Amino acid sequence: MPSLKTLAHNAETDVRFTGGHSLCRGCGAPTVVRTVLNSIPTPVVVVNATGCLEVATTRYPTTAWGVPWLHLAFENAAAAASGLETAYRALRKRGAIPDEPLTFVVFGGDGGTYDIGLQALSGALERGHRFLYVCYDNEGYMNTGIQRSGATPFAAATTTSPSGRRDYGKHQTRKDITAIAIAHHIPYVAQAAISHWQDLSDKAVRASQQQGPAFLNVLSGCALGWGHPPADTIEVVRLAVETRYWPLYEVVQGHYWLNHRPERPLPLEEWLSRQDRFKHLFASENREHLTELQALVDAEWTQVEARAVVDAPWFEARPEMRGGRV
Amino acid sequence: MREIRWHGRGGQGAKSMSQVLAEAWLRQGRWVQAFPEYGPERSGAPVTAYTRADARPIRIHHAVRNPDAVVVLDPSLLGEVPVTAGLRPGGFVLVNSPESASSLAERLPGVRVLRVDGSALARTAGGNYANVVLLGAVAGVLGEPALEALQQAFAATFAKLSPEAVAVNFKALEAGYRAALEEAERPGPGAVQAAPTPREDLPGAVVLAQDAPHPRTGGWRTGLKPAVRLEACVNCLLCWVYCPDAAILTENQAFVGFDYQHCKGCELCVKACPTAAIEMVPEGLELVGQGQLTPRTQGGRHA
Numbered sequence: 001m002p003s004l005k006t007l008a009h010n011a012e013t014d015v016r017f018t019g020g021h022s023l024c025r026g027c028g029a030p031t032v033v034r035t036v037l038n039s040i041p042t043p044v045v046v047v048n049a050t051g052c053l054e055v056a057t058t059r060y061p062t063t064a065w066g067v068p069w070l071h072l073a074f075e076n077a078a079a080a081a082s083g084l085e086t087a088y089r090a091l092r093k094r095g096a097i098p099d100e101p102l103t104f105v106v107f108g109g110d111g112g113t114y115d116i117g118l119q120a121l122s123g124a125l126e127r128g129h130r131f132l133y134v135c136y137d138n139e140g141y142m143n144t145g146i147q148r149s150g151a152t153p154f155a156a157a158t159t160t161s162p163s164g165r166r167d168y169g170k171h172q173t174r175k176d177i178t179a180i181a182i183a184h185h186i187p188y189v190a191q192a193a194i195s196h197w198q199d200l201s202d203k204a205v206r207a208s209q210q211q212g213p214a215f216l217n218v219l220s221g222c223a224l225g226w227g228h229p230p231a232d233t234i235e236v237v238r239l240a241v242e243t244r245y246w247p248l249y250e251v252v253q254g255h256y257w258l259n260h261r262p263e264r265p266l267p268l269e270e271w272l273s274r275q276d277r278f279k280h281l282f283a284s285e286n287r288e289h290l291t292e293l294q295a296l297v298d299a300e301w302t303q304v305e306a307r308a309v310v311d312a313p314w315f316e317a318r319p320e321m322r323g324g325r326v
Numbered sequence: 327m328r329e330i331r332w333h334g335r336g337g338q339g340a341k342s343m344s345q346v347l348a349e350a351w352l353r354q355g356r357w358v359q360a361f362p363e364y365g366p367e368r369s370g371a372p373v374t375a376y377t378r379a380d381a382r383p384i385r386i387h388h389a390v391r392n393p394d395a396v397v398v399l400d401p402s403l404l405g406e407v408p409v410t411a412g413l414r415p416g417g418f419v420l421v422n423s424p425e426s427a428s429s430l431a432e433r434l435p436g437v438r439v440l441r442v443d444g445s446a447l448a449r450t451a452g453g454n455y456a457n458v459v460l461l462g463a464v465a466g467v468l469g470e471p472a473l474e475a476l477q478q479a480f481a482a483t484f485a486k487l488s489p490e491a492v493a494v495n496f497k498a499l500e501a502g503y504r505a506a507l508e509e510a511e512r513p514g515p516g517a518v519q520a521a522p523t524p525r526e527d528l529p530g531a532v533v534l535a536q537d538a539p540h541p542r543t544g545g546w547r548t549g550l551k552p553a554v555r556l557e558a559c560v561n562c563l564l565c566w567v568y569c570p571d572a573a574i575l576t577e578n579q580a581f582v583g584f585d586y587q588h589c590k591g592c593e594l595c596v597k598a599c600p601t602a603a604i605e606m607v608p609e610g611l612e613l614v615g616q617g618q619l620t621p622r623t624q625g626g627r628h629a
Contacts, residue, residue: 004563008579011572019571019588020541022371026592030570056368062541197567224369231593234568 227276583616
């Protein structure tokens with residue numbers, strides 16, 4: 001599995017993503033992109049759905065991308081990647097282009113993945129195209145001013161699910177996009193977080209080696225939308241993992257492997273209290289919603305953990321199929 | 327027609343002030359426009375805004391190319407954005423800066439430069455926002471709209487502010503208005519600026535990363551930059567992996583310093599460093615190499 005020295009070496013010899021973009025101070029998205037792209041050994045083609053990442057890295061006439069890069073709308077990144085991959089396969093078969101390995105990587109935010117691009121994503125996963133879809137999940141439409149998305153957690157305040165005297169933030173629960181991807185019975189699905197770069201890097205490598213679709217849901221961060229100092233982005237995401245809010249796991253051919261089991265899980269409040277979007281949950285009248293959110297988190301963790309326990313023998317028979325523990 | 331161009335950074339209120347100015351002119355019976363121009367606006371990124379006012383209806387709907395006045399809310403933009411582009415003969419550039427007007431004029435040759443220390447005046451008035459002072463100042467130099475109209479427009483635009491906050495901002499507006507009057511009386515060279523040539527756009531052009539200019543996002547920093555005690559660095563590269571701006575420089579997979587042209591000063595490297603080898607230091611502090619503290623400059627907790 002790649003070390004940071006390997007990633008740095010790759011970045012020195014083949015610059016795939018540079019600075020000079022206009023993403024916010026302390027943004028989490030570049031860490032997703034750089035870690036994923038610097039981990040994949042083959043040349044890559046990047047397909048980028050609309051979102052913060054796309055808008056801020058390609059201000060005309062500049063670009064932060066050192067790879068072939070295609071911009072798509074919110075809704076069709078996965079469809080365009082399907083077409084690219086199919087054309088590439090056809091041209092290779094015909095001998096029109098060299099028979100060299102190439103990885104197609106889609107980057108989409110949670111808006112472009114959970115919500116607007118879901119239909120195209122579902123189609124591409126079901127058809128079995130060989131590509132890696134990476135969702136950099138910052139839990140809201142941050143680019144357009146912090147509106148709620150299907151990824152916004154229950155009770156989080158956004159500009160369209162505000163908290164106040166009459167309300168406690170988002171009423172609905174977060175959509176489990178990772179589970180939706182798993183339900184497509186594709187070879188590889190994983191959840192990762194920017195705070196655990198080694199786990200993310202390993203998963204990018206494993207995902208890129210699959211013969212069919214792979215889906216990576218990476219918890220990124222958003223200082224502006226979550227409401228914390230830019231310097232805290234990594235720490236806040238780490239707390240999401242350590243409080244079990246965001247389980248790090250992978251699903252190989254339908255089998256669950258849990259990559260991280262916090263020895264002493266922290267109470268959810270440790271994560272919530274660091275973000276302004278959950279500030280209102282600490283008021284006495286909102287305590288019940290905090291309890292409700294904790295119950296949702298516990299239920300998801302229990303479900304993933306139970307599956308991992310059931311599937312442990314499958315991995316024991318095939319140790320090469322699973323990632324490490326972090 | 328009066329045409330004003332505002333330069334600021336996302337979050338400094340260039341857009342708001344362009345609107346308040348238009349609102350004030352509207353109250354004096356003028357036809358007005360106010361609109362911002364930005365790409366993906368990010369807190370700290372350069373932002374441009376425009377204000378137009380005329381006694382007749384305004385039929386044009388494009389960015390201001392030949393302004394009568396340019397307002398620069400953040401002096402760090404001077405090296406980053408062509409603030410004097412297209413300035414009309416007789417026009418002026420008003421800069422928010424503690425620096426003297428003559429030293430600013432050296433950096434902006436050939437144009438009339440006026441300066442107002444908006445940040446200091448805002449503090450004296452009890453507020454934090456230099457943009458309000460600069461709004462007062464630009465109106466002061468132009469001789470319109472009247473201070474009262476500005477105050478009414480401000481109160482109408484920021485109707486949700488408390489009466490105390492409004493009072494503070496009224497004071498800031500007035501301070502800017504008066505400071506500018508003094509400043510404008512100082513004789514200075516007139517402006518002779520050619521209009522800019524329109525950018526040649528290339529539809530469908532392929533932009534390669536190595537050819538494209540990389541915007542210098544180092545100007546986003548707000549007074550502090552990272553520095554390293556290299557002897558304490560264990561070369562774990564955690565700062566490298568977590569830097570959003572690829573501003574950690576490596577050679578042969580070893581940390582060598584910072585790319586200050588692109589570092590936005592987010593401090594994630596400081597937080598990521600397990601040996602506390604990286605710390606934030608004042609922008610002006612003298613460093614060696616690509617951001618190393620010398621024994622002399624190692625102040626604070628490392629002294």
